[in-house]
Amino acid sequence: xxxxxxxxxxxxxxxxxxxxxxxxxxxxxxxxxxxxxxxxxxxxxxxxxxxxxxxxxxxxxxxxxxxxxxxxxxxxxxxxxxxxxxxxxxxxxxxxxxxxxxxxxxxxxxxxxxxxxxxxxxxxxxxxxxxxxxxxxxxxxxxxxxxxxxxxxxxxxxxxxxxxxxxxxxxxxxxxxxxxxxxxxxxxxxxxxxxxxxxxxxxxxxxxxxxxxxxxxxxxxxxxxxxxxxxxxxxxxxxxxxxxxxxxxxxxxxxxxxxxxxxxxxxxxxxxxxxxxxxxxxxxxxxxxxxxxxxxxxxxxxxxxxxxxxxxxxxxxxxxxx
Amino acid sequence: xxxxxxxxxxxxxxxxxxxxxxxxxxxxxxxxxxxxxxxxxxxxxxxxxxxxxxxxxxxxxxxxxxxxxxxxxxxxxxxxxxxxxxxxxxxxxxxxxxxxxxxxxxxxxxxxxxxxxxxxxxxxxxxxxxxxxxxxxxxxxxxxxxxxxxxxxxxxxxxxxxxxxxxxxxxxxxxxxxxxxxxxxxxxxxxxxxxxxxxxxxxxxxxxxxxxxxxxxxxxxxxxxxxxxxxxxxxxxxxxxxxxxxxxxxxxxxxxxxxxxxxxxxxxxxxxxxxxxxxxxxxxxxxxxxxxxxxxxxxxxxxxxxxxxxxxxxxxxxxxxx
Numbered sequence: 001x002x003x004x005x006x007x008x009x010x011x012x013x014x015x016x017x018x019x020x021x022x023x024x025x026x027x028x029x030x031x032x033x034x035x036x037x038x039x040x041x042x043x044x045x046x047x048x049x050x051x052x053x054x055x056x057x058x059x060x061x062x063x064x065x066x067x068x069x070x071x072x073x074x075x076x077x078x079x080x081x082x083x084x085x086x087x088x089x090x091x092x093x094x095x096x097x098x099x100x101x102x103x104x105x106x107x108x109x110x111x112x113x114x115x116x117x118x119x120x121x122x123x124x125x126x127x128x129x130x131x132x133x134x135x136x137x138x139x140x141x142x143x144x145x146x147x148x149x150x151x152x153x154x155x156x157x158x159x160x161x162x163x164x165x166x167x168x169x170x171x172x173x174x175x176x177x178x179x180x181x182x183x184x185x186x187x188x189x190x191x192x193x194x195x196x197x198x199x200x201x202x203x204x205x206x207x208x209x210x211x212x213x214x215x216x217x218x219x220x221x222x223x224x225x226x227x228x229x230x231x232x233x234x235x236x237x238x239x240x241x242x243x244x245x246x247x248x249x250x251x252x253x254x255x256x257x258x259x260x261x262x263x264x265x266x267x268x269x270x271x272x273x274x275x276x277x278x279x280x281x282x283x284x285x286x287x288x289x290x291x292x293x294x295x296x297x298x299x300x301x302x303x304x305x306x307x308x309x310x311x312x313x314x315x316x317x318x319x320x321x322x
Numbered sequence: 323x324x325x326x327x328x329x330x331x332x333x334x335x336x337x338x339x340x341x342x343x344x345x346x347x348x349x350x351x352x353x354x355x356x357x358x359x360x361x362x363x364x365x366x367x368x369x370x371x372x373x374x375x376x377x378x379x380x381x382x383x384x385x386x387x388x389x390x391x392x393x394x395x396x397x398x399x400x401x402x403x404x405x406x407x408x409x410x411x412x413x414x415x416x417x418x419x420x421x422x423x424x425x426x427x428x429x430x431x432x433x434x435x436x437x438x439x440x441x442x443x444x445x446x447x448x449x450x451x452x453x454x455x456x457x458x459x460x461x462x463x464x465x466x467x468x469x470x471x472x473x474x475x476x477x478x479x480x481x482x483x484x485x486x487x488x489x490x491x492x493x494x495x496x497x498x499x500x501x502x503x504x505x506x507x508x509x510x511x512x513x514x515x516x517x518x519x520x521x522x523x524x525x526x527x528x529x530x531x532x533x534x535x536x537x538x539x540x541x542x543x544x545x546x547x548x549x550x551x552x553x554x555x556x557x558x559x560x561x562x563x564x565x566x567x568x569x570x571x572x573x574x575x576x577x578x579x580x581x582x583x584x585x586x587x588x589x590x591x592x593x594x595x596x597x598x599x600x601x602x603x604x605x606x607x608x609x610x611x612x613x614x615x616x617x618x619x620x621x622x623x624x625x626x627x628x629x630x631x632x633x634x635x636x637x638x639x640x641x642x643x644x
Binding site for chain 2 (some may be wrong): 038046054092093098101103151155216217229239240241246247248249250251252253254255256257258259261262263264265266267270271272
């Protein structure tokens with residue numbers, strides 16, 4: 001099968017064998033996969049990884065080794081999305097309700113597990129979620145980043161009366177904006193690019209310029225740029241005892257003035273993978289509409305070209321189809 | 323009156339006029355004041371401040387301008403401790419239940435308000451708390467740092483089954499250890515000096531050496547050393563989705579790896595001033611015993627000598643009496 005292979009920070013399209021699903025896993029034919037900021041960072045060497053990259057997908061289960069009379073047979077032919085952390089179920093994290101933090105986890109297209117920019121992938125059945133019939137492939141392929149956006153509300157109680165500032169309106173930022181807006185909070189978004197702004201304005205999500213941000217006024221600030229300048233802006237904006245959510249992939253270390261964090265009693269909160277079930281519910285209800293982020297679709301054979309486009313500053317979602 | 327004056331990072335004992343309490347404030351004769359780590363950092367230039375330093379005290383109200391028939395008269399002759407933030411009551415912080423973060427605050431012996439290492443001080447009546455008769459001056463003088471220790475439980479729900487690691491067993495660390503132990507949590511403390519260890523062991527508080535700290539295992543880690551090495555130790559110890567409390571005065575900036583904070587979804591929490599009423603309740607009940615921290619008492623006239631002693635590594639509480 002065709003697959004996008006990463007090795008020594010070099011991406012290449014390769015022909016590799018179709019994977020074999022081990023017991024408890026399913027072989028999935030990938031319909032669509034999405035290029036994510038983490039893919040781009042991996043290709044730049046953010047984290048050492050060798051293998052097929054990609055972790056956002058929608059596909060169809062074609063095989064599962066231990067079928068009938070087990071309920072596994074039910075999965076065959078089903079359209080699915082999948083949680084990306086494959087976990088042991090036995091470690092302290094798993095048994096304490098934090099499976100996405102499993103110490104032995106493999107992660108689809110990120111840590112020791114071949115990923116989704118390929119014709120086929122395998123994932124544990126436990127990771128799969130059926131896609132409701134009314135949700136299109138173009139929407140379902142956003143399940144993973146939408147779940148990651150919802151992780152913010154999973155971690156922080158966003159009150160409807162809160163003033164919330166989102167810094168960054170890229171691929172993930174747009175989804176965060178759409179989900180935060182559903183809380184009814186007083187949300188403003190700092191967006192850099194005009195097409196990012198247009199998408200937000202079309203949903204009546206209010207923009208704010210850097211210069212308009214009142215310092216020390218925002219109950220919750222979400223930093224989704226992954227830059228040290230974005231963090232500095234967030235730090236100035238958040239109110240005493242406010243929450244600053246780190247929601248991006250950061251390169252290198254950031255200098256932080258701990259004394260001011262102590263004096264203002266700020267909460268700094270890292271946020272990563274989130275819950276798929278509510279993401280699918282919001283896709284089904286139409287309360288979020290991620291498909292507007294799609295700027296291009298490429299056949300898998302042209303994945304390198306697709307990555308070139310995805311690397312452009314401010315670029316939103318580029319999809320691969322196989 | 324005699325007072326310990328700070329100017330251009332120079333401490334000196336000076337004769338200054340007894341302050342006059344403005345309307346709404348009380349003139350308090352200081353009985354005992356305590357030398358705190360923040361005093362030492364102020365004297366090193368941590369924050370530009372000119373004036374009388376000191377913010378931990380117990381004293382007696384001797385005057386309040388608008389007495390009878392107002393209830394102010396009730397304060398005269400009373401033994402009191404005082405919250406150190408004098409606030410406007412009208413700003414966004416004050417009106418939203420965060421008076422210690424008042425944007426116009428003055429802070430006793432720290433920000434634009436003469437402090438407690440003096441024969442007299444003034445504070446708003448609203449800041450005062452009566453000391454129960456059964457609480458000695460030697461215990462009451464710890465009300466402010468004990469309240470600061472309790473701010474941790476005010477911010478973080480410490481569950482009795484939590485594994486909690488405290489790094490640092492100095493002046494504030496000892497009080498944090500005593501209060502955390504009251505939650506029933508599985509507490510271990512990293513202490514450097516033998517007399518610090520002895521005080522903890524006398525209360526059956528369990529110690530742990532740096533090398534014994536299991537990485538990624540602790541639900542809550544409190545960093546009370548103010549050092550970058552203490553933070554690194556805390557960061558290694560805290561579990562995924564755990565809470566790392568910053569509870570000290572930090573010099574300069576600290577390098578933080580944000581990606582790992584995001585991947586492990588860590589909460590970093592700054593913690594400062596806390597509630598006096600519960601501190602006084604715990605002093606009254608005897609559940610905490612801060613007086614064991616006292617290593618020396620000096621007359622105010624020998625304040626410079628007292629500061630020299632307080633600066634010794636690992637030194638616990640040095641008191642001034644006037």
